[in-house]
Amino acid sequence: MSILLRLCAASAVTLVFAAAGALAQPTRIDVVTPIAPELAAYGPSAIGVRTLTAVDRDRPDVLRTKEGEPTARYDRRFVLEVWYPATLAPGETPGGTYHTVARDPTIAVTLQGQAVRDATLATAGGPFPLVILSHGYPGNRYLMSHLGENLASKGFIVVSIDHADSTYEDQQAFASTLYNRPFDQLFVLDEMTRLAAPGSGSFLSGRPDTSRTGLVGYSMGGYGVINAIGGGYSAASLTMRGAPPNRLLGERAAANPAYRALNDTRVKAVIAIGPWGMQAGIWDAEGLGGIRTPVLFVAGSVDDVSGYAKGTRALFEGVVNADRYLLTFVNANHNAAAPHPAPTETLGATGPAVVAYTQHADAVWDTVRMNNILQHFATAYFDRHLKGDDAKQAYFDVVASGTDAVYAVDREGRELPGHTYWKGFKRGTAVALTLEHATPAPGAR
Template identity: 55%
Template structure:
């Protein structure tokens, strides 16, 4: 760590340097990116909404053994959507947000245009709901949200109250509210599609065809929302007082009633909870929704084996995939590239903020491009019923075992088994597994 800080300090002093030359762009596609990482055919618009979920349990002000306190829970969401630009409008815009310390304001650059007119000609579009980690914010996966909107989705990323960089509070709020926030936002987007006062989103959103995407605690929320009920031990434990988590417990009548058939697919980056005893085989067996898991093989926060791999293995009644970044840690594929400000020391943090985004082995942009590629294929397959995407998902399990074999016209020969969409020599360090539901695998 001392050498890293010395290198960063030297780089800052000796401009120009790569850390000072960054423009905090979230739309970078490397020349060696896999095929489906590229932006799609649509221009992208973006807008913010402030929502209020009435009469929610205020777990932070409900004392153990005491009376339950309720409040109206505020949520800010960001919406990316296919847009139609005016002749004088050029793609591009800025996102204003916060660094990991919750105080340093930063600006991100992307392709979306603030409040651009929605492209209703090609709608309605499938809905995607995105949840960040603890802590995080609605822009933490903006490299993915913007990219997917360009491919014909309405993408809604949530600022989960009490779990953002700028309003971080006790962990119990995150545990209780992740799934509840996701379901509330789904209902709000369905209502917006039918009765948007501004008329911008009327008829634009197909909430009956919804996908969920979550990272870390967002992934925890995704697993719980699609049917992975919490264990009795975690409900009775010290995580959340007054057994408030029972509302999300496996077998609980209220929890079973909350299962939403509008959710047709899910993506979980490094979902947390297995090593903390929140999941077991019984609870996970209730998942029926197709899931694409993403993990780093040395994840020391959510764990890998044991950890994310156990969630994948035990979701036995779901069609599921597990993409593994060999030797990557918890940040595999999910966070945006580290903003330039993140390389500077922050007095309130014990570590350089860049560590929130980066990986010791993998380049951020490369991981992001790979995630964009596979999430694009998975969502197109399960939300748009595009069977041609199976060719990008049914692969030689270990990328290193794939054979590159093409003719003089760059056409694959019969013995070509390299991962589809990846240029030669670029799939190293990756593994993609697939399992069918038990009923289909007999």
């Protein structure tokens, strides 16, 4: 073999091992690219993270209940990931890993972020507003970890839920998720309120202000969020195919006076990302009319899971008594904005295991770019509604189509007459985005 051939062979081997090494690296959830919008940048606070467990006693057990027989009950258990503003001890440096699994649970996954495990919760600047993250079906508490860390760096306490019967490792019949999702979200809000109470013995005592809570739900998490804030289920949904037995959805149906009387004033604003259900007849005009809480809807325009025209857009148009926005990623599918980037361990997936990659990927949009755009708007939205920062409204006062916005800035960065570009976005980076706004109907309270 010639020297040239030997060098080429050695180089090829080196490249193979280099590629294998790259695949073994943790997936970064904290990347903010140079073209990210302004508010995607991490905030000034260090970030801590802890894992908690909780139990909701005596919940109806959908999976063990048979139609026409007494409703079984059980203790429903949760694993929660909590991110928070932290004070690092001498010698502690930002950064840490999360060990989890992919949608194919045989694939172990390592994620890398900025949070420090069990760091001390910051005493200055609180109490902090609360944000609750709710994943899809299936998913897990790390699916929106990029958003959890990002918001915690900006003065929010963020708790993300592992929804039992709905994670990659324990996915069960869909009926359980249909019934439990809003109950899970509101239980976690109650649990965080309990832990925040003085004398609770929790590290959270006195730190979260749960009277200023935001909910973020993706897919089935978005389904739960819509019901949690007053979107009562339709009569047709109670007996739809796959519905829980004994008309259990009726507990939170629009026709139920007890449900209509519920109004959790702790929830001040929500973000619903690709919320499932509208296209399946879960809501009608009566049910959606019960929502008064401000909503930021986020969707891909070609979402083939939750639907767009008959799904998220129909929800946006139907929530007539609430102030709401619709942020659309043009030509994105169901994975718009919410999931963190595809784990490096899934890049070689083939056959049925490819879902471990496609759970996070989009055919048109870059996932990191979508994550950064969500981080930007979530920061502005929750600063506005949970912290009372009215100046953040300017990030929503934009022309509807980012593609049509005009960028007119001089060399010193000063805006020129005719500049209509989206606030906080760099030149050319609002392309293929739309942001629409609708106000409550006259007389809505």
